[in-house]
Amino acid sequence: SRYYTIHEHPQGLPSRELFALEQRELGALAEGEVRVRNVWLSVDPYMRGRMDGVTTYIDPFVLGEPLEGGAVGEVMESRDARFQIGDKVRHMAGWRDIAQLPAEQVEPLPNFDVPEQAYLGVLGMPGTTAWVGLNVIAGMQKGDNVLVSAAGGAVGSLAVQLARANGGTVVGIAGDPKKLAWLESKGVKAVSYKDKSAAELSKALKEACPEGFDVYYENVGGDCLEAALNNLRVGARIAVCGMIARYNDDAPAAGPGNLAMILIRRARMQGFIVFDHWEHHTDFVNAFGPRVASGEIDYQETVKEGLESLPDAFLGLFSGSNQGKMLVKL
Ligand code: NDP
Numbered sequence: 001s002r003y004y005t006i007h008e009h010p011q012g013l014p015s016r017e018l019f020a021l022e023q024r025e026l027g028a029l030a031e032g033e034v035r036v037r038n039v040w041l042s043v044d045p046y047m048r049g050r051m052d053g054v055t056t057y058i059d060p061f062v063l064g065e066p067l068e069g070g071a072v073g074e075v076m077e078s079r080d081a082r083f084q085i086g087d088k089v090r091h092m093a094g095w096r097d098i099a100q101l102p103a104e105q106v107e108p109l110p111n112f113d114v115p116e117q118a119y120l121g122v123l124g125m126p127g128t129t130a131w132v133g134l135n136v137i138a139g140m141q142k143g144d145n146v147l148v149s150a151a152g153g154a155v156g157s158l159a160v161q162l163a164r165a166n167g168g169t170v171v172g173i174a175g176d177p178k179k180l181a182w183l184e185s186k187g188v189k190a191v192s193y194k195d196k197s198a199a200e201l202s203k204a205l206k207e208a209c210p211e212g213f214d215v216y217y218e219n220v221g222g223d224c225l226e227a228a229l230n231n232l233r234v235g236a237r238i239a240v241c242g243m244i245a246r247y248n249d250d251a252p253a254a255g256p257g258n259l260a261m262i263l264i265r266r267a268r269m270q271g272f273i274v275f276d277h278w279e280h281h282t283d284f285v286n287a288f289g290p291r292v293a294s295g296e297i298d299y300q301e302t303v304k305e306g307l308e309s310l311p312d313a314f315l316g317l318f319s320g321s322n323q324g325k326m327l328v329k330l
Contacts, residue, residue, distance in 0.1 A: 004066065066093070148170070150242070157324050198227050206231055
C-alpha cells in the first residue's frame with residue numbers, strides 16, 4: 001500500500017515537503033477484515049487540526065503512521081460475510097491507494113443515481129454538515145435572511161441552496177470569481193472578501209442585505225465574522241461550523257473587536273461538530289439523494305488526479321483552489 005504520512009507537526013501553512021509518500025506491505029487479510037482499492041480520496045480543512053499533535057474533538061494523526069480521511073473505493077478481498085468483491089464502500093482509511101480494515105469500519109454506498117464520489121461531498125460529511133448547521137444548530141426559519149461564508153465550497157454551496165429554498169435574502173461570501181458567479185446563478189447575492197478590510201466587507205454585506213441577517217453560517221472566522229457581527233438582526237443565530245482563516249495561524253490571532261454585537265443583538269452563537277449529530281445522516285441522504293440525482297440540488301467538484309496530487313489538493317483548500325468539494329481520483 002502507498003500512503004501519506006507526516007514526520008513532524010507543521011507550524012503555519014504546511015509545506016508540500018511535509019507530506020511523505022511511503023510504502024508498506026499489507027499483511028494477509030484477517031478474519032473480519034476487508035481490503036479496498038480506493039478510487040476517491042477526500043481532503044478536508046479539519047485535517048489541518050489533526051496535524052498539530054493535540055486532541056481536539058478528534059485524535060491527532062500519529063507521526064509516521066498513514067494519515068486518515070474519507071475515501072470511496074471497491075472491495076478487492078473480503079473475509080467478512082457482509083462484503084463481496086466489487087462492492088462500493090466508504091470508510092476513513094484515505095490518503096492511500098489500498099486500505100485494509102475491519103469490516104465494521106466500512107459502509108456500503110447507498111444506491112441513488114449519483115456519481116459515487118457524491119458520498120464524500122454533497123451526500124456525505126460536508127452535505128450533512130450544511131444541513132445540520134442550518135437546521136439543527138441555527139434553527140433556520142422560513143423567510144430568514146441568511147449569510148454563509150466560504151459559500152462556494154463543499155459545505156457552503158449546499159448551505160446556500162438550502163437557505164435559498166426556504167429563506168429571504170441569502171448572501172454568500174467567497175473569494176474566487178468562479179465561485180461568486182456560481183452563487184449569483186443560484187439566486188444568492190455574492191460578496192467577495194478579497195482585498196477588503198473587515199469594515200469594507202461589512203459595508204458590502206449591508207448593501208447586499210440592508211435589513212441584516214437572522215442566521216450567519218460561519219465557515220471562515222476573522223474578518224468575515226467581524227463583518228457578519230455588524231450585520232446581525234436582533235435574535236440572530238450563528239452556527240459556528242468552521243474558522244478556516246485561522247487553521248494555519250502559528251500564534252493566537254486578535255479576535256473580532258466587535259464580539260459585543262452578540263450581546264447588543266441578543267444573538268446566539270453555537271459551535272457544532274457534525275459527528276455529534278450523525279443520527280441525521282441517513283434521513284438526510286434519503287431526503288436529498290433523489291434531489292441531487294434529479295439535478296434540483298446542484299453541487300460542484302474539483303478533481304485532482306493521482307496519489308501524487310494529494311498534498312497539493314489538501315493545501316489548495318487554504319488558497320481557495322477548489323470549487324465545491326475537493327477530491328482526488330486514483
Ligand atoms: P471548502 O470546500 O469550503 O474549502 C475551503 C474554502 O475556504 C476554500 O475553497 C476558500 O474559498 C475558503 N477559504 C480558505 N481560506 C480562507 C480565508 N483565509 N478566508 C476566507 N475564505 C477562505 O471546505 P469545506 O466545505 O469542507 O469546509 C468549510 C468549513 O466547514 C471549514 O471551516 C471546515 O473546517 C468546516 N467543517 C466543519 C464541520 C463540523 O462538523 N463542524 C464538518 C465539515 C467542515 P474562497 O475561494 O472563497 O477563498
